[in-house]
Amino acid sequence: MATQTAAERQTFVKSLGRLYGLYTGGFLAFIIALAIMEQAGVPNRVLGYFFVFFTLAVYGVIGVAMRTAQVSEYYVAGRVVPAFYNGMATGADWMSAASFVGMAGSLFLLGYDGLAWVLGWTGGFVLVSILVGPYLRKFGAYTVPDFMAFRYGGNFARFLAVVVLVCCSFTYVTAQIYGTGIIASRFLGMQFEIAVFAGLVGILLCAMLGGMKAVTWTQIAQYIVLIVAYLVPIVILSTKKYGIPVPEFTYGFAIEEITAREQQLVKDGLAVLCTKEACGPGTLRPHIQPFMNYTPLNYFGIIFCMMVGTASLPHILMRYFTTPSVREARVSVGWSLLFIFLLYFSAPAYAAFSKLEVYTNIIGRDITQLRPWLFTWGELGLIQVCGKNAVNLDAAIAACKAIAGHPGVLRFQDFVINTDVIVLSTPEIAGLPYVISGLVAAGGLAAALSTADGLLLAIANALSHDIYYKMLDPNAPTVRRLTVARVLLFFVAVASAALAATRPSDILAMVGWAFSLAMAGNFPALVLGIWWKRTTTTAAILGMAAGWGICLFYLVTTRYFPQAGVTYFGMSSLLNPETGKALINVTQVMADPKWLADVPASAANPMANRVGWFDLNNINCGLLGMPLGFLVMIVVSLMGKPPPKEMQDLVDEIRKPRGKTVLEEKA
Amino acid sequence: MQQQSNDQIHWKRTTNLMLAHLFIWFFFGYIVHMFVNFLNQFTVPILKFPLGFYMAAQGSLIVFVVMLFVFAWQQDRIDRQHGVAEDD
Numbered sequence: 001m002a003t004q005t006a007a008e009r010q011t012f013v014k015s016l017g018r019l020y021g022l023y024t025g026g027f028l029a030f031i032i033a034l035a036i037m038e039q040a041g042v043p044n045r046v047l048g049y050f051f052v053f054f055t056l057a058v059y060g061v062i063g064v065a066m067r068t069a070q071v072s073e074y075y076v077a078g079r080v081v082p083a084f085y086n087g088m089a090t091g092a093d094w095m096s097a098a099s100f101v102g103m104a105g106s107l108f109l110l111g112y113d114g115l116a117w118v119l120g121w122t123g124g125f126v127l128v129s130i131l132v133g134p135y136l137r138k139f140g141a142y143t144v145p146d147f148m149a150f151r152y153g154g155n156f157a158r159f160l161a162v163v164v165l166v167c168c169s170f171t172y173v174t175a176q177i178y179g180t181g182i183i184a185s186r187f188l189g190m191q192f193e194i195a196v197f198a199g200l201v202g203i204l205l206c207a208m209l210g211g212m213k214a215v216t217w218t219q220i221a222q223y224i225v226l227i228v229a230y231l232v233p234i235v236i237l238s239t240k241k242y243g244i245p246v247p248e249f250t251y252g253f254a255i256e257e258i259t260a261r262e263q264q265l266v267k268d269g270l271a272v273l274c275t276k277e278a279c280g281p282g283t284l285r286p287h288i289q290p291f292m293n294y295t296p297l298n299y300f301g302i303i304f305c306m307m308v309g310t311a312s313l314p315h316i317l318m319r320y321f322t323t324p325s326v327r328e329a330r331v332s333v334g335w336s337l338l339f340i341f342l343l344y345f346s347a348p349a350y351a352a353f354s355k356l357e358v359y360t361n362i363i364g365r366d367i368t369q370l371r372p373w374l375f376t377w378g379e380l381g382l383i384q385v386c387g388k389n390a391v392n393l394d395a396a397i398a399a400c401k402a403i404a405g406h407p408g409v410l411r412f413q414d415f416v417i418n419t420d421v422i423v424l425s426t427p428e429i430a431g432l433p434y435v436i437s438g439l440v441a442a443g444g445l446a447a448a449l450s451t452a453d454g455l456l457l458a459i460a461n462a463l464s465h466d467i468y469y470k471m472l473d474p475n476a477p478t479v480r481r482l483t484v485a486r487v488l489l490f491f492v493a494v495a496s497a498a499l500a501a502t503r504p505s506d507i508l509a510m511v512g513w514a515f516s517l518a519m520a521g522n523f524p525a526l527v528l529g530i531w532w533k534r535t536t537t538t539a540a541i542l543g544m545a546a547g548w549g550i551c552l553f554y555l556v557t558t559r560y561f562p563q564a565g566v567t568y569f570g571m572s573s574l575l576n577p578e579t580g581k582a583l584i585n586v587t588q589v590m591a592d593p594k595w596l597a598d599v600p601a602s603a604a605n606p607m608a609n610r611v612g613w614f615d616l617n618n619i620n621c622g623l624l625g626m627p628l629g630f631l632v633m634i635v636v637s638l639m640g641k642p643p644p645k646e647m648q649d650l651v652d653e654i655r656k657p658r659g660k661t662v663l664e665e666k667a
Numbered sequence: 668m669q670q671q672s673n674d675q676i677h678w679k680r681t682t683n684l685m686l687a688h689l690f691i692w693f694f695f696g697y698i699v700h701m702f703v704n705f706l707n708q709f710t711v712p713i714l715k716f717p718l719g720f721y722m723a724a725q726g727s728l729i730v731f732v733v734m735l736f737v738f739a740w741q742q743d744r745i746d747r748q749h750g751v752a753e754d755d
Contacts, residue, residue, distance in 0.1 A: 006755065019725070115723040117694060121730050129735055130685045134742075192744055248725065252715040288720045290703045307696065325753045327743055334735035341732050348724045531682075617682055635732045654753040 007326065015081050020085075022295035023058075024224050030054065035435045044434045048188035051438040052445060055200070055225060059449065060205035062218045067209035071478055074211030074485060075142040075461060081216055083328040089216045090319045092223035094340055096172075097179025097464035098511055100226060100447035103344070105419025107351035111287040113294045114351070116302040119342050122337060124302070128345050129333035132311050133438075135530045137329040138480065139654050139659025141321060143458075144314040144522065145466045148665060149648075151529040151538035154335070155471050159433040160544050162462045166312045167552075169455045169576040170496060171510035176204075178450035178507050180445055186380060186424065187441035193501050199449060200497040207493075211461075215453045216322060222446040222539050223339065229443020230343050230423075230536045237430040238355055240516035251349040254356045261359040270364050279578040282413035288357060294617070295577040301620035302337030308401025308626060315458035341355035341660050342590025345415025354422045357429050363410050367400050370410070373428040382418035456496075460489035506559070506602050512619045513555055520625025521548035524633050530655070532637075532646045539636035547629025554612070554621040562607035566590060571611040583610050630660040677749035684745065688738050695727040 034047055048594065069660040078177055081089065107114035141147045145165060149158030154430050178197030185192045201520055206218045238247035241254075262284060265271040274283040274292055285292040291299060310316060319336075323329045370385070370393060377383040378390030386406070388399035400406045400414065423444075464485035469476055476484070502509070525544050528535040557565040565571035566586055573582035584606050601608040609618060614625065642648070653662050696723035699706075699722050706719035714721070 110725065112720055115720075119700070119723055119727060123692060123696045123731050126688065126734060127730055129738060130688050130692075220696050252711065252721075255717075255720070256715050278715075288717050290707075290719070296701075300700070303696060303700075327739070327746075327753055330739035330742060331736070334732065334739055337732050337735055341728050345728055417701055528675065652674065652678075655681070656748050657753050658676065658751045 001041060005064060009080075009082075012080070014086060015622070020220060020224070022052060023221060024228075027228070031435065034438065035433065038433055038435050041083070044438075045189060045656060047435060048186045048438050048441065049441040050418065052184060052188060052198070055442045055446065056202045056205075056473055059218045059221060062221055063206035063210055063214040064207075066212065066214035066217050068213050069478075069482065071119060071481060073213045073636055074482055075465065076318075076466070077211075077213040077216045079322055080324055081322040083323060083332035084334040084335050085220055086216070086319060086323050086437070087337075087339050088223040089180075089219035089322075090316065090332070090336035091339035091343075092219040092226065093337070094316060094451070094453035095226065095343055095447050096176055096511070097183065097444060097448035098175070099343065099347075100230065100444045101183065101420050101423050103347045104117075104354070106349035106420040107348050108354055108417075108422045109419055110293045111285060112290045113292065114290055115348070116294065116299050118347065119302040120306025121310070123334050124474040125308035125337040125340070127311035128316065128320070129330055129468070130527050132530065133317060134326045134657070135654050136317060136328045136526075137320050137323060138326050138657055138661060139665040142465050143460055143461050144317055146524075146564055147529070148525060148540075149466070151535075151539040151651075152525070155535065157525075157541055157544075158466050158470065160541060161522070161567040162466050163524075164462065164518065164548055165462050166459055168313065168514040168521075169315060169459045169494075170242070171507065172514045173452050173455035173459065173492075174496040174499045174504070175507045175511045176448045176455065177497050178503070179448040180452075181500060182420070183441055183448065186382075186420070187437065187444075190501075196497055196501050199445070200493055202445075202449050202515055203452050204490065204493055206449070207487055209487065211482075212318075212322060212457060219450045219453065222450040225446040226450070227339070227342055229439045229446070230557030231346060233427045233430060233436055233440060234346060234349055234353065235431060236432060236436075237426060238349070240430060247349040247353070249350040252351040254349075254389065256287060258352065258355055258359060261356070262286050265359065265364060265412060268364065270409065272579055276579055279576055284412050285578075289351075289638070292578050294302060295575065295615060296613060298416070298577075298617045298620060301616065301623050305516045305519055305620050305622040306512075308523050309519040309622065312518040312526065313515070314518070314522070315454040318458060318461075319454070333352065337507045347471055350423055350426060354426065354429065354484065355650040356416070358415065363412055363415055367397050367408060367410055371397055374424060376428065377421050377425060382421050384416040386414045455495055456489060460485060461491050464490070487573050490665070504624055508517070509609075509619075513621075516555070516619060516622035516625070517548065519622035520629060522550035523626055524629035528633055528637075530651070534637050534642055535633060536637045536640045536643055538640055539633045542636050543629040543631075543633035546632045547625040549625075551621040552629055554616075554624055555618050558612050558618040559609055562605065562609075562611045563590065563599065565611050569613075570575060571613055573607075574610050574612055574617065575615050584605055619652035673749055674751070677745065677751055680745050681750075682736070684741055688734060691730070691734060695722075695730045699727065714736065 012217040034050060039045055097303050103117060106117060136147055139147055144162035145158045148161035149155060177196055177199050181192045181196040181616055184190045184195030184198065187360055207215050234247045235245050238250045239245045242250040244250050266273050274285045320332060321331045324333050371435050374383055374390055375392050381389050383390050386399035386403055388395060390396045424440060426441060439504040461567065464481065469481050520545055524547060525540045557569065573584045573586050575581065576583055590605050593603055612618060653659065702718035706722060707717040711718055711721050727733040743752060
């Protein structure tokens with residue numbers, strides 16, 4: 001393992017600062033150069049390709065330059081990543097296509113209730129730092145299953161942990177590759193399948209030769225691109241609108257205007273308010289009004305599951321294996337959250353500015369005055385006016401004319417926007433040149449690629465280190481271990497790209513599921529393994545299986561077999577958060593032979609995702625799994641003999657930062 | 668024996684610190700937001716945000732970030748006082 005002296009470390013950190021400073025300057029110069037090219041008349045399509053291929057090339061160069069033949073560099077970047085830089089890398093690892101593109105859209109749609117995601121995806125780092133991360137760093141594992149195997153007596157626990165890991169991470173990584181396809185096809189007009197393939201190449205270049213070492217240094221580069229890309233459009237918009245370049249402060253004014261505008265729309269009869277009596281689709285839910293989209297149980301459930309899921313997801317935990325010390329691991333969690341915070345506290349500003357634009361310049365305006373930016377997205381089927389894709393002005397007017405008694409003024413219910421459009425359209429709404437749109441696309445790609453890198457490594461490392469090296473061939477020489485790791489990485493990447501290219505319908509929902517599954521499977525075993533010496537092997541294995549099992553059961557039943565859930569497991573319809581009435585009439589649907597035969601349920605099945613126990617949304621299945629996991633582990637532990645003295649001593653060892661790591665790697 | 672009890676005190680202080688931070692986390696992650704309707708009656712001065720909305724969008728997040736740096740500092744101090752911190 002690489003150990004550095006204090007002086008060496010200082011020069012190292014300094015040279016990092018110089019390198020990444022230079023890189024950031026170069027990136028800004030690149031944007032300016034493209035802006036000049038745009039003024040000189042270079043077509044948009046070409047600028048877009050420049051953005052994508054230049055950034056991909058930079059990541060690829062870093063990835064190849066950081067290739068390694070050392071096991072500890074491949075798995076944990078040689079444990080030399082300083083806290084500050086590890087924080088940036090974690091930020092990029094954490095913020096996916098869903099955060100970059102989807103988050104602001106959810107906030108636009110859900111208003112206050114969408115903040116559950118903002119809270120849930122930030123607060124979890126507190127748990128990482130105080131409960132889990134630094135202790136795993138002291139333990140000295142290469143992977144999360146490494147810890148499980150060591151603490152819980154061997155390969156059965158290891159195998160279970162690998163199953164949980166692969167199950168959470170594979171759908172997640174597929175969603176990222178899918179995200180690269182979406183971004184590149186929407187922005188640059190690339191064909192979806194080609195974009196997926198380009199993303200795959202980018203990921204492989206970064207991760208395959210250098211493992212964690214290469215991924216770490218590319219993720220830092222990707223963080224810089226994604227945060228610049230996220231903040232630039234909205235800072236300019238805020239400056240234009242309110243004269244202050246801090247959108248996080250100025251969107252309070254936008255919210256005030258939105259609230260006034262909402263009341264005006266209802267008064268003018270242009271929108272129907274969602275009330276306790278009736279709150280159907282197409283009704284207006286005021287932006288700041290809480291609990292109109294989620295019941296309080298589901299709102300707090302999402303916050304809790306996302307937070308605890310954060311502290312259980314292997315690709316996040318393993319980032320803290322790369323710091324030089326336990327102390328730096330802790331500080332590094334702080335930096336991680338600071339860098340993540342920069343994006344998450346800006347997302348609601350995107351939502352507010354877009355909403356204000358829609359409420360003032362689209363809804364309540366004469367149909368002939370529709371803003372031209374709309375039609376770019378209408379052509380892609382992402383904005384609908386009067387129930388038809390708004391491909392151009394004539395189509396929109398014709399669609400509204402076809403509705404009997406339409407007043408000729410656009411009403412709230414006439415306008416439907418896909419949530420991805422919010423971030424992507426902001427540069428156009430603000431009237432910015434195309435180069436900014438290209439920048440946003442590059443940022444979205446950076447977000448998707450960096451997360452995909454981290455996830456792929458987590459999966460491939462678990463397969464190569466835990467399954468191959470630890471379980472199948474413990475005597476494998478270094479060269480063969482690394483070769484196996486690379487080959488597995490390649491195949492996992494190709495498999496998820498192939499799956500992404502088929503555009504699976506549930507893929508984005510599955511990202512949310514990954515958090516609940518990770519939480520139910522990993523969290524109790526990790527926390528009790530560190531904090532309660534009495535936890536026994538049998539208890540941990542039973543607890544993991546039970547917690548994870550019930551969570552998976554609840555997800556699969558409510559999504560794919562709702563009929564069985566209702567018939568055999570006593571599930572009933574979820575309730576509308578505002579009116580408290582059932583979302584669907586279960587008896588009526590069950591009587592319809594069309595849906596009864598629909599097994600596993602298609603997305604169109606009215607019961608899919610709409611039935612459950614205790615009015616609990618299936619994304620919150622971790623709320624069932626985690627308590628069950630804890631309960632089983634505690635009860636079974638107390639029934640059995642305490643773990644041997646040596647194990648208890650080793651747990652003591654994990655709790656003290658000083659001294660050698662518990663798990664020592666043979667060089 | 669002496670070493671043993673030092674470790675025990677260290678762990679007890681670590682546990683207490685953990686519980687304190689867990690409580691702050693729970694307070695700003697959940698309890699504050701249970702009173703969102705009440706808090707929304709107030710407005711953040713100058714910025715014009717309704718307070719309940721502001722806490723979920725920014726307030727709690729700022730608390731989390733600050734908390735993590737404070738925690739890292741406090742835990743390190745405990746480790747140093749009990750001689751179990753790593754060498755600088």
